Amino acid sequence: MSLDKIGQDEWVEQRNARAAQRGPLARALARLEQANPLLVAGVLLLLAALVPLTTSNDYIIRVAGNVCLFGLLALGLNVVVGYAGLLDLGYVAFYGIGGYGYAMLSSSQFGLHLPAWISIPLVVAVAALFGLLLGLPSLRLTGDYLAIVSLGFGQIFVLLANSMDKVNLPWSEAPLNLTGGPNGITDLDPIHIFGMRLTSVTHYFYLLLLALALIWLVLHHINSSRVGRAWRAIREDTLAAETMGIPVRRLKLLAFAIGAGVAGLSGSIYTAWQTAVFPSNFDVTLLITLYAMVVLGGAGSQLGAIAGALLLSVIPELLRGPDTARLLFSGGIVAMTLLLTRPRWRGAALLAAVLVFGLLVKLVLGALLPDLLGAPAQPASAGLAGLAQRWLVFPQNPTLVGNIAFVLVIGLLMLVSRVHAPRLRFGLLLPTLYLLAFVWETRLAAEPSVTRLLFFGAILVLLMTYRPHGLFGKPRVEVV
Amino acid sequence: MDAFFNQLPQQLVNGLTLGAVYALIALGYSMVYGILQLLNFAHGDVYMIGAFVGYGVLTVLAPRSGLLLPVWAIIPIMLLVAMLLSGLLGILIEWFAYRPLRNAPRIAPLISALGVSFFIQNAVLLTLSASYRTVRTEALLSPRLGIDLGPARISAVRILVIATAIVLMFALDHLVRRTRLGRSMRAVAIDREAAAMMGVDVDRVIVTTFFIGSALAGAAGVLIGLAFTQVWHLMGFTAGLKGFTAAVVGGIGNIPGAMLGGLLLGLAESQAVGFISPTNNDQNPIVVLVLVLLVRPTGLLGARIQQKV
Numbered sequence: 001m002s003l004d005k006i007g008q009d010e011w012v013e014q015r016n017a018r019a020a021q022r023g024p025l026a027r028a029l030a031r032l033e034q035a036n037p038l039l040v041a042g043v044l045l046l047l048a049a050l051v052p053l054t055t056s057n058d059y060i061i062r063v064a065g066n067v068c069l070f071g072l073l074a075l076g077l078n079v080v081v082g083y084a085g086l087l088d089l090g091y092v093a094f095y096g097i098g099g100y101g102y103a104m105l106s107s108s109q110f111g112l113h114l115p116a117w118i119s120i121p122l123v124v125a126v127a128a129l130f131g132l133l134l135g136l137p138s139l140r141l142t143g144d145y146l147a148i149v150s151l152g153f154g155q156i157f158v159l160l161a162n163s164m165d166k167v168n169l170p171w172s173e174a175p176l177n178l179t180g181g182p183n184g185i186t187d188l189d190p191i192h193i194f195g196m197r198l199t200s201v202t203h204y205f206y207l208l209l210l211a212l213a214l215i216w217l218v219l220h221h222i223n224s225s226r227v228g229r230a231w232r233a234i235r236e237d238t239l240a241a242e243t244m245g246i247p248v249r250r251l252k253l254l255a256f257a258i259g260a261g262v263a264g265l266s267g268s269i270y271t272a273w274q275t276a277v278f279p280s281n282f283d284v285t286l287l288i289t290l291y292a293m294v295v296l297g298g299a300g301s302q303l304g305a306i307a308g309a310l311l312l313s314v315i316p317e318l319l320r321g322p323d324t325a326r327l328l329f330s331g332g333i334v335a336m337t338l339l340l341t342r343p344r345w346r347g348a349a350l351l352a353a354v355l356v357f358g359l360l361v362k363l364v365l366g367a368l369l370p371d372l373l374g375a376p377a378q379p380a381s382a383g384l385a386g387l388a389q390r391w392l393v394f395p396q397n398p399t400l401v402g403n404i405a406f407v408l409v410i411g412l413l414m415l416v417s418r419v420h421a422p423r424l425r426f427g428l429l430l431p432t433l434y435l436l437a438f439v440w441e442t443r444l445a446a447e448p449s450v451t452r453l454l455f456f457g458a459i460l461v462l463l464m465t466y467r468p469h470g471l472f473g474k475p476r477v478e479v480v
Numbered sequence: 481m482d483a484f485f486n487q488l489p490q491q492l493v494n495g496l497t498l499g500a501v502y503a504l505i506a507l508g509y510s511m512v513y514g515i516l517q518l519l520n521f522a523h524g525d526v527y528m529i530g531a532f533v534g535y536g537v538l539t540v541l542a543p544r545s546g547l548l549l550p551v552w553a554i555i556p557i558m559l560l561v562a563m564l565l566s567g568l569l570g571i572l573i574e575w576f577a578y579r580p581l582r583n584a585p586r587i588a589p590l591i592s593a594l595g596v597s598f599f600i601q602n603a604v605l606l607t608l609s610a611s612y613r614t615v616r617t618e619a620l621l622s623p624r625l626g627i628d629l630g631p632a633r634i635s636a637v638r639i640l641v642i643a644t645a646i647v648l649m650f651a652l653d654h655l656v657r658r659t660r661l662g663r664s665m666r667a668v669a670i671d672r673e674a675a676a677m678m679g680v681d682v683d684r685v686i687v688t689t690f691f692i693g694s695a696l697a698g699a700a701g702v703l704i705g706l707a708f709t710q711v712w713h714l715m716g717f718t719a720g721l722k723g724f725t726a727a728v729v730g731g732i733g734n735i736p737g738a739m740l741g742g743l744l745l746g747l748a749e750s751q752a753v754g755f756i757s758p759t760n761n762d763q764n765p766i767v768v769l770v771l772v773l774l775v776r777p778t779g780l781l782g783a784r785i786q787q788k789v
Contacts, residue, residue, distance in 0.1 A: 148725070
């Protein structure tokens with residue numbers, strides 16, 4: 001903290017000293033933040049481009065393609081929520097407009113078989129227009145009302161997509177089939193560009209990667225320009241921004257339009273890949289998933305949006321196999337316990353205590369009430385997994401007991417998070433961790449799709465209460 | 481046209497029933513918004529939990545073999561237990577998901593609320609599965625009971641729903657306007673800091689507001705369960721959206737506004753169901769919302785917001 005030089009700021013010195021004291025993970029993240037974002041992006045994209053060359057497993061390439069798709073969507077959502085600070089809950093509707101637009105223009109639905117290089121830009125323009133239209137009434141509304149109106153817009157889109165397969169026109173007898181209703185539109189043309197016909201997963205992966213790179217670059221440039229600075233000003237304090245002469249209305253509409261355009265692009269490429277589009281693709285679950293990705297990565301940071309998309313696409317895929325899922329889950333619990341306890345040996349002691357507790361529970365229940373115990377539903381034989389299963393107790397009625405344990409665990413976790421007395425915390429964590437492992441084996445592992453959704457919901461709440469700026473975002477201070 | 485007039489009274493009755501329930505849900509939203517300026521997305525899911533609790537109580541007290549208690553005892557027990565548990569759930573949600581975010585940027589509690597809502601829906605999906613539960617109202621009130629008012633028939637269940645909703649709303653109005661607690665709630669809604677300086681325990685008022693709002697939502701859940709007999713994990717989402725819309729249409733933060741908004745929305749929905757299409761009524765609340773907000777951005781009875789510099 002030397003103040004020899006005139007103009008040196010004491011707060012900045014203190015901040016640097018504080019930063020130097022943080023753990024290795026935080027330091028690595030900070031160094032990543034300071035690196036040239038274009039360089040970081042370039043390296044990541046290059047690594048991604050090598051993925052299809054390293055594996056011929058179509059499943060992995062499809063997952064990689066999904067990561068790119070979600071990355072695109074997250075980047076678009078990041079523009080609206082992260083840069084301009086507008087809570088747009090109808091974002092998935094633009095994704096749907098992109099999808100249905102492509103489906104209507106490049107399929108046998110209306111006999112139009114427009115080539116992709118015409119239909120996709122058209123669809124992006126239409127989606128951006130709709131973004132503008134949604135933005136218009138929002139200008140008169142404060143942030144909370146915008147949330148409801150945009151949520152309503154998203155719902156209306158799905159409803160219309162579901163019901164517009166029999167539109168009655170006054171000038172014709174037969175009803176018009178606009179969107180195919182709940183069965184959607186199928187048999188879409190695959191994309192033909194530059195003389196190539198894109199049919200395989202690898203083709204679409206590269207197309208999505210290219211689109212991702214392009215959008216990332218374009219958005220980075222927009223964000224580093226006056227527009228980006230104005231957006232940040234609007235996000236921090238709209239009234240002050242307006243006072244400074246920033247055209248708030250125009251910029252809000254621009255944010256909406258750009259976000260919608262990106263979503264439209266993603267939608268059109270996605271439906272071309274799937275060669276079909278259904279209304280159920282665009283539901284609230286997808287919205288929550290996207291929000292979880294952007295929030296996890298850090299709203300306002302493009303690298304964060306990509307990181308969030310990567311993590312939340314890959315982890316649910318890893319959770320599909322019960323053995324990898326168990327490893328991931330218990331590994332995650334162990335890692336978190338060790339990371340979050342200071343000094344570290346307390347965390348290790350806690351884990352050891354939990355193991356002992358589990359054995360005790362098994363012994364006591366086995367001795368006193370052996371009739372209650374049964375066998376695991378999915379016996380795992382291999383070493384560590386088998387040990388884990390032998391350590392746990394399995395009741396005769398795993399569903400019921402597991403459900404009760406689930407509710408208990410939630411209550412205990414909430415209690416533990418707000419209790420700070422060390423011994424009480426230790427005492428509470430013991431049954432909590434044991435019950436977590438128990439609930440995993442009996443209920444969560446049995447239903448991976450619901451577990452994934454629980455995970456996303458929990459991420460949103462926990463991140464907002466503990467680290468609202470996510471992984472790569474900048475912590476914001478609300479000046480009251 | 482004849483069909484319109486013939487059906488009108490019945491649709492009015494349906495509209496009143498729906499409107500009463502939407503008003504109860506909207507009240508919870510309005511109260512919480514008035515005090516915290518927070519849109520509690522999880523409110524709809526508290527309503528859903530209330531409906532499930534009511535279903536559970538009914539299943540215990542009215543098994544197939546016969547009623548364990550007389551009808552006039554079972555229904556109040558259902559309501560009380562559901563209201564209590566929903567209120568407690570509301571308090572829990574506030575304590576865990578909103579209290580740490582009192583001083584955070586406005587977007588943070590909204591996203592947290594989204595997360596809570598999603599989590600509760602999927603927790604119910606995990607523990608209770610996705611199947612629709614049927615509330616056996618006919619075990620309590622025979623479907624033949626009811627009054628005929630001209631061409632309209634009001635069944636006993638609907639009378640119960642409307643009457644209970646009216647009683648609860650009167651009770652709330654009495655609480656807010658004539659008790660000390662109500663005065664504290666109004667004070668905190670007007671200016672939190674000044675109320676704290678005047679000796680109001682702001683945290684306690686907030687907790688009580690959440691309890692009351694969530695209890696009302698729980699009651700609404702039980703009533704809807706009795707009236708429409710279907711309970712499932714996603715019912716909170718649609719009802720929450722409609723309750724939202726009702727609160728906003730009436731002017732959010734405004735208790736009479738919430739009641740008015742609920743009524744209007746219920747009537748609009750029943751008219752649409754009766755005359756436009758029975759399957760396509762979900763978007764009408766949104767359309768009504770957008771129209772009202774375009775004309776009066778703060779809702780029908782809402783105060784004109786002046787931006788303070």
